[in-house]
Amino acid sequence: MFMPAILYIVALVGVPFVMAFVYSVSDAKVGSVHYHFVGLKNFIDILHNPTFIRSLENSFLFTISSQILVLIGSTILALALRDAFPGRRFLRFLILLPWVAPVSIGSLGWKWILDSLYSVITWVLVRMHLVNQFDAPMWLGEPKLAMMSVILVHTWHMMPFATVILLAGLTAIPSEIPEAAAVDGAGFFRTLFQITIPMMLPIINVAVLFGAIFTFTDMTVIYILTRGGPYDTTQVIPSEAFFTGILGSDLAEGAAISIFLVPVLVIAAYLALRSAHRAEVT
Amino acid sequence: MAVVETRKLTKVFKRGNVGAVNNVDLESREGEFLVLLGPSGSGKTTLLRMIAGLEEPTSGDILIGGRLVNDLTPRERGIAMVFQSYALYPHLSVFNNIVFPLKAQGVPKERRQKQAEWAASLLGIQHLFARKPRELSGGERQRVALARAIVREPSLFLLDEPLSNLDAKLRASAREELEQFQERIGTTTIYVTHDQVEAMAMGDRVVVMSQGVVRQIGTPADVYDEPADTFVATFLGSPPMNILPFEETLVGFRPEHFLPVGVSERPGASVSYSYHIDHSEYLGAELVLYGVMVGGAFDGMKAISRVPSTHAAGLTDGSTHTFWVGASDVKFFDRVTSKRTTASRLPS
Numbered sequence: 001m002f003m004p005a006i007l008y009i010v011a012l013v014g015v016p017f018v019m020a021f022v023y024s025v026s027d028a029k030v031g032s033v034h035y036h037f038v039g040l041k042n043f044i045d046i047l048h049n050p051t052f053i054r055s056l057e058n059s060f061l062f063t064i065s066s067q068i069l070v071l072i073g074s075t076i077l078a079l080a081l082r083d084a085f086p087g088r089r090f091l092r093f094l095i096l097l098p099w100v101a102p103v104s105i106g107s108l109g110w111k112w113i114l115d116s117l118y119s120v121i122t123w124v125l126v127r128m129h130l131v132n133q134f135d136a137p138m139w140l141g142e143p144k145l146a147m148m149s150v151i152l153v154h155t156w157h158m159m160p161f162a163t164v165i166l167l168a169g170l171t172a173i174p175s176e177i178p179e180a181a182a183v184d185g186a187g188f189f190r191t192l193f194q195i196t197i198p199m200m201l202p203i204i205n206v207a208v209l210f211g212a213i214f215t216f217t218d219m220t221v222i223y224i225l226t227r228g229g230p231y232d233t234t235q236v237i238p239s240e241a242f243f244t245g246i247l248g249s250d251l252a253e254g255a256a257i258s259i260f261l262v263p264v265l266v267i268a269a270y271l272a273l274r275s276a277h278r279a280e281v282t
Numbered sequence: 283m284a285v286v287e288t289r290k291l292t293k294v295f296k297r298g299n300v301g302a303v304n305n306v307d308l309e310s311r312e313g314e315f316l317v318l319l320g321p322s323g324s325g326k327t328t329l330l331r332m333i334a335g336l337e338e339p340t341s342g343d344i345l346i347g348g349r350l351v352n353d354l355t356p357r358e359r360g361i362a363m364v365f366q367s368y369a370l371y372p373h374l375s376v377f378n379n380i381v382f383p384l385k386a387q388g389v390p391k392e393r394r395q396k397q398a399e400w401a402a403s404l405l406g407i408q409h410l411f412a413r414k415p416r417e418l419s420g421g422e423r424q425r426v427a428l429a430r431a432i433v434r435e436p437s438l439f440l441l442d443e444p445l446s447n448l449d450a451k452l453r454a455s456a457r458e459e460l461e462q463f464q465e466r467i468g469t470t471t472i473y474v475t476h477d478q479v480e481a482m483a484m485g486d487r488v489v490v491m492s493q494g495v496v497r498q499i500g501t502p503a504d505v506y507d508e509p510a511d512t513f514v515a516t517f518l519g520s521p522p523m524n525i526l527p528f529e530e531t532l533v534g535f536r537p538e539h540f541l542p543v544g545v546s547e548r549p550g551a552s553v554s555y556s557y558h559i560d561h562s563e564y565l566g567a568e569l570v571l572y573g574v575m576v577g578g579a580f581d582g583m584k585a586i587s588r589v590p591s592t593h594a595a596g597l598t599d600g601s602t603h604t605f606w607v608g609a610s611d612v613k614f615f616d617r618v619t620s621k622r623t624t625a626s627r628l629p630s
Contacts, residue, residue: 174367174369176365176366176367176369177369177371177372179336179356179365179369180363180365180369180371181371181382181386182335182336182355182356182357183334183335183336183356183357183361183362183363184357184362184382184383184386184430185356185357185383185386185387185434186357186382186386187357187386190385190386194382195371198373199371199372199373201373
């Protein structure tokens with residue numbers, strides 16, 4: 001009964017995963033048929049590569065800051081969408097759109113919004129006399145701004161998913177609990193921070209950990225918006241692995257880069273599954 | 283001065299629909315245990331929630347301690363409420379549950395500790411302070427919910443079916459405990475229930491509600507012995523009052539007053555009927571008879587009788603006997619409005 005599922009996982013996940021390990025300890029190149037075992041040489045090499053170190057730092061920065069923003073934003077959205085009001089269904093649908101639409105289409109839209117010449121944001125800021133038209137910010141062309149831009153676009157993309165999870169957690173709280181808090185004299189913020197959020201903690205953990213794993217392994221937004229640029233300042237581990245291994249033909253080093261974070265991700269996945277299990281039990 | 287007063291209080295959930303609560307005028311007395319009694323959907327919980335400030339009235343006024351509170355939030359009303367599910371905060375220990383209202387009020391830490399110990403000692407739950415709600419039994423949860431409600435000494439207690447989650451045996455002891463507890467602390471209490479036994483046993487006064495309307499307000503004896511209409515007459519008492527049509531009126535008498543001739547010890551006039559027993563239920567202390575009247579004004583109509591087991595000899599299924607009911611135990615209701623009317627002549 002489970003055979004098709006097992007075959008599917010083995011063929012599409014298992015085999016490439018094992019191949020990545022095999023390549024990472026070899027000197028395999030795209031187009032070459034030779035295979036020599038070289039031990040941990042590739043790992044030692046990438047640790048001496050400043051671009052890799054930069055990508056590693058960026059990966060953490062990208063993941064942590066986008067998850068913090070997602071967490072704050074989705075909590076606010078979930079709270080706003082909890083109580084019934086006219087048009088709530090439509091609004092819920094709208095909020096889901098960034099998640100449902102292909103990320104490439106969304107990111108292409110953002111590419112234009114953040115374009116150096118045609119940026120609508122720059123246009124608005126110029127009209128508001130907040131920036132000089134001839135010295136406008138290059139949203140994707142300056143290292144700090146580019147990093148900020150990819151983080152914000154990724155946040156925009158991840159927010160709906162987290163909102164839906166948190167909304168589910170929020171609606172699971174019996175309505176009598178916040179009512180009891182209201183009668184007990186708690187105001188909005190006391191109820192939020194001492195009752196609602198603590199009660200949602202297991203489900204928040206699930207949302208954050210899944211979001212973090214997804215973000216850590218994703219390169220779509222970066223690939224479309226900046227290609228890791230300018231000067232590799234927005235490069236993250238997955239994009240660095242792709243550029244090195246596929247576009248740069250160095251399969252072995254690309255594989256080493258991509259499995260460098262496997263231990264971290266395994267721990268994160270374990271934690272995610274455990275808190276998912278806990279959220280179920282309590 | 284009334285602790286709580288409602289004036290023409292109305293709640294309509296969906297415009298155009300019948301109100302869940304309609305024009306309710308209510309006045310509780312200082313220290314009173316007032317019970318709102320009615321079947322589900324009668325509007326009693328909605329009424330309670332409006333008093334608590336959890337539901338906004340469509341029209342009418344609510345006064346607490348003489349002050350109009352319509353526009354005040356629950357926290358500004360100075361009341362405490364125990365919910366049907368108890369609504370304990372599951373992630374907080376019993377102690378932190380109890381002091382939560384005090385923290386919200388900004389009571390200093392030392393006084394919080396003292397107040398929590400006082401409230402817990404009243405309910406005998408100090409030993410549970412460190413536990414989480416999920417580690418408590420139903421009865422313990424109820425006590426924690428009560429402790430959380432009294433800890434800041436509110437002027438008014440609202441209780442929404444707090445016993446309905448307990449099993450039958452525990453419910454009886456919890457009922458007695460709650461009653462004594464209320465007497466001891468003397469706080470005015472409004473208690474919602476659909477259980478007539480609870481209402482009769484605990485209430486100083488009972489407010490009988492149906493379809494959002496108050497049918498009768500009175501002491502348990504008032505509403506039981508002198509029901510204002512056929513709804514109150516049949517809702518209270520189990521089995522319900524016999525209501526039989528006669529000319530322009532409805533004639534009502536309770537099963538326990540409809541007894542074999544000679545059994546009643548009440549002096550005074552009485553009227554007797556021939557009664558055929560269809561079947562009976564033996565309940566230990568008493569025998570409940572289901573049968574039909576034979577001949578006379580009520581010929582062929584069904585009636586129920588409740589006879590003490592000590593007088594049940596010979597009352598077998600299929601037999602016919604002469605039963606009587608004391609004239610003072612017969613109530614009359616208007617056939618159209620179903621309200622009480624003064625006695626017309628006694629049918630025989």
